Amino acid sequence: MASQRYLVCDHWSHIFVAGEQSTRWALDTRSGQLRAAQVQDGIRWVDITAAAALSDLLEWLQDNDVEANPNAFGATPTDALPDWANADDAERDRPRVG
Secondary structure (H helix, E strand, C coil): CCCCCEEEEEEEEEEECCEEEEEEEEEECCCCCEEEEEEEECCEEEECCCHHHHHHHHHHHHHCCHHHCHHHHCEEEECCCCCCCCHHHHCCCCCCCC
């Protein structure tokens, strides 16, 4: 497990049921929850709100053990959430897998 509170990735391609999309996400390493997750829609980023999509992304992160080798997945360990993962969004309940 990472020593910093979060793993943050500002750009990662993920294959959802509807196809491949660019994502960015912040994983809380203490709780195992996604604190924020967004997909790119044209030139803007929008929150991933579908529980199935959030669970799919989280399951992929855990199955691939992103916490053990964050750099290989474009993630950066940090103790602070990025600006795009504002506090209101970060406090929402996020699904957990496992």
